[in-house]
Each structure stands twice: as C-alpha cells, then as structure tokens.
Amino acid sequence: MLALTAGLLFPLAFAPYGWVFLLPVSIGLGFWTLQRAGSARDALLRGWLYGLGMFGFGVAWLHVSMHDYGFMPLWMAVPFTGIFAAVIALYYGLTFYLSWKLGRSALAFAGLWVVLDWVRGWLLTGFPWLYAGYALVDTPLARLAPLGGVWLLTLVAVLMGASVVMLLRRQRHAWLPAALTVALMTGALLMPDTPFTHASGPRQKVALVQGNIPQDIKWQMTMRSATREIYQDLTAPIPADTLVIWPESAMIEFYQDIHGFIDDQGKALADRGGALITGLPWRSDSDAGITYHNSIASIGKDGLRGVYHKQKLVPFGEYVPMQSLIRGLIPFFDLPMSGFTPGKPSQPNLRALGHTVAPFVCYEILYPDLVAERSHNADLLLTISNDAWFGHSAGPHQHFQMARLRARETGRWLLRDTNNGITAIINEKGQVTDRLPQFERGVLYGEYQPRRGQTPFMRFGIGPWLLLSAVLIGLGYALRPQVRSDI
Structure with a gap:
C-alpha cells in the first residue's frame, strides 16, 4: 500500500x-x-x-x-x-x-x-x-x-x-x-x-490562431465550410509582417482538396509581408498506393513552400496496430484520421520569413532526442496540437509543461499553437512570455527571437x-x- x-x-x-x-x-x-x-x-x-x-x-x-x-x-x-x-x-x-x-x-x-x-x-x-x-x-x-x-x-x-x-x-x-x-x-x-545559443536576427512578430472548435463536432461534414470561415475571419485582421500559425488539423480537409483556399490565405498574408504555417491532413498518391499524413505546411506568396509529415504517430489515435484484426471491433478503433502513415526522418525543416522552423506535431514534442536532432539548423521550434481530445483534464497541462522543457534543452524559442489551448509563446529558458486562456477562440499576438548555436544536449x-x-x-x-x- x-x-x-x-x-x-x-x-x-x-x-x-x-x-x-x-x-x-x-x-x-x-x-x-x-x-x-x-x-x-x-x-x-x-x-x-x-x-x-x-x-x-x-x-x-x-x-x-x-x-x-x-x-x-x-x-x-x-x-x-x-x-x-x-x-x-x-x-x-x-x-x-x-x-x-x-x-x-x-x-x-x-x-x-x-x-x-x-x-x-x-x-x-x-x-x-x-x-x-x-x-x-x-x-x-x-x-x-x-x-x-x-x-x-x-x-x-x-x-x-x-x-x-x-x-x-x-x-x-x-x-x-x-x-x-x-x-x-x-x-x-x-x-x-x-544559454549556449545566441540571437541570430531581429525579433519577428507572430500570431497564433486558436479556433476552439469543439471536438465532438470538429470532424463533421457540416463543419468544413464553417471551419474555413472561422480561421479566415480570425486571420484577416492580423497586422502586416506577421508569421501566422494555425494549429494541428486546423483544416479538416486534405490539402489536395482545398489547396486553392489555403494558397489564397498564404498569398494574402505574403502580400502584407507575412506567411502562413498550418496543420492539416495530407494525401499522397504514388505507385505504391495512397497514403495519408498528419502534416504541417508552410505557405508563401507562390503557394506551398514546404510540408512536414508527422513521424511519431499515436497508437490507436492516428494508426491502429494490427488493424486487420481489431479495426471495427469498437468505435474507438475507427476514430477520424486514424489511418495515418508516419513521415520519413529525412524530411527537411520548414522555412518562413527567412527563418528555419523545426516543426513537431502534438505528441512529437515529447521526444527529446528527436527535437534536439531537428533543431541543429533551426531558428526556432514550432509545435501544433489539438488537445481538445482530453477536455478539461490534466492531460493538456502535462503536455504543455513537457513541451516547455524542449525550449530549455535546445536554447530556442518555442511557439505552441493548439485548437483550444494551451496556446503560448515560450522563450529559450522555457519561460512563458504570452499565452491564451483555454477554451476561448482568439489570436495570440507576440514576438519570438530567432536563435542559433548548439547546446551540449543537442550535440x-x-x-x-x-x-x-x-x-x-x-x-x-x-x-x-x-x-x-x-x-
């Protein structure tokens, strides 16, 4: 006992x-x-x-x-x-x-x-x-x-x-x-x-959009157009020269199906000196068949500038082990977007407004060695998430606390954007400089300091x-x- x-x-x-x-x-x-x-x-x-x-x-x-x-x-x-x-x-x-x-x-x-x-x-x-x-x-x-x-x-x-x-x-x-x-x-x-790192340029304005779309209706077909309108309306008044971040699965449609809307949003921001990075599902067609990814895309003036596919998938949430045996047994094994394929480790980081961004989707930020490895040539860290899956529980708070230590380990600022919180900006010492309340729709305005150099842990x-x-x-x-x- x-x-x-x-x-x-x-x-x-x-x-x-x-x-x-x-x-x-x-x-x-x-x-x-x-x-x-x-x-x-x-x-x-x-x-x-x-x-x-x-x-x-x-x-x-x-x-x-x-x-x-x-x-x-x-x-x-x-x-x-x-x-x-x-x-x-x-x-x-x-x-x-x-x-x-x-x-x-x-x-x-x-x-x-x-x-x-x-x-x-x-x-x-x-x-x-x-x-x-x-x-x-x-x-x-x-x-x-x-x-x-x-x-x-x-x-x-x-x-x-x-x-x-x-x-x-x-x-x-x-x-x-x-x-x-x-x-x-x-x-x-x-x-x-x-820190073992140093500032590598002037501070950059950033806006993290928190759509706060309830999880129980997020994946409904009727929410597709409504979701676009929510993020479009929240993004429109953002000032010029700002890096805009949308959270994990901000769009519930594949990029290949709504690239016109996404590219238009990126172009509108680029015309004002800004850029867009958004989470969304991705479909890849090849001779081996069709695969699906949980991804982050960087959008600039000419459309897609880069895409990162999540490597560390959540068992039963994003893929189903032994799915031929257990898929269909209970509804939990058939959650929306539970058939993703992991991305390759060799994927490059993203680029936006002249900065190299090390991207991590949700659960990936918990892997210290993965983050340290991808941070070597990066100016900042970015993690997007959708902790709405865990409601008002302790899960999102634990997730946020653990993500903050990645900033300390790498000596880099961390931008964390989520659907319903905790959305925040963290400096290179793991300290929260700005954050939005949970379960509120809004935009977090702030700045980040790009940094370069390597900590002993990164090496x-x-x-x-x-x-x-x-x-x-x-x-x-x-x-x-x-x-x-x-x-």
Missing part, C-alpha cells in the same frame, strides 16, 4: 498541481519500500504497484478521449485506461526488481530508472510521458537541461529522493549518492543562467547520460550497502 501511495503522489508534482516538493518524497518513499522488500519478486510487485499508482492517476485523462470522443462506453474506457497503466507500470516493476538484485543502492536505482525511462520512450513506438525531470522545469535545477536534457534532471530527482533514504537508514557508502546529488544541485545553482543527446547511468549501476553494485531490516 505504501508503494501504491508513493506512486499516486508522483503526478502531483506535475502540472496542473505543481507540488514539486512531492517529487523527491514520492521517489524516496518508493525507494524505502524497495529497501523493505524481502525478495526480488517482492521488489517487482512493489515497483509495479508504484508504477500503477503513478500512471493510474497520472494518465487517467486517457479515458476522456476514449469515452467522450471515441464513443467507448465508460465501463469499457476506464478498464482500458487501467490496463494501459498496468502495462506501463511494468517498467518500474523491472526497475525495483533489478535494483534489488544489484544490492538496493541509490546509485544503481537512479541509473536503472534513467535507462528504463529511456527504453520506455522508444520501445513499441514509446510512451515518453511523465519523466521525473519535467517537474523541475520551473526550478533552478532546470539550468541543467541544456547539458543533459530531461535525462539529467531525472537522474538528479531520483538521486535526491533515494540518497535521503540511504542516509536515514545509515547504510554503508550512503555519503556517495548524497555527495553526487549535492554536487549536481550546487552546480546547477552556481551555473550562470546563460551529444542522451549518450553521455546512459554511460553515466551504466557507471552508477556498476558502482552501486560494487558498493552495495548492507541493508538494515529494522527501519
């Missing part, structure tokens, strides 16, 4: 709650239960219960998209969400199990946590949600993000919680993880808060931190403590 409770505390450190002090408390309590485990099998169970609490509460909002917009009855949506949480929780069961096998050291525990979080981010397309380091985006420790990204922040968070437990239990070599934690935290506090990615984690695992095993069972 303590392991389950400790896991339930974990999401409270994240948005929209923001009780960051609970992060080391949750991790520390989880590590405490690991110390008390009587066998590796017992440790596995405790770790799984910890993960079940973490994700059972942390991603409970998934049932909103299933029930409210996926036509799945509540009695089915809730168990489906629970099953998903139970499967993801196995990563933490494995973390606890291997930690017990290796001697229950805080060093090995922290190293294994980072390694298995990394695996969770790519295995079977990955689920890179609720990494511990994201909760630290508004703390001084976020200064470490340009060095090691969310991985270094996660390592610090886990070491912080676990080393305190070792000290309280007066275990042998407890000073070593504590000293490492203090050194990393002190380094973050003393490090000058200056080296997770590689050094996986190596450090492996060293910590080995060192933790070599210096494994003698565990007391009376505390």
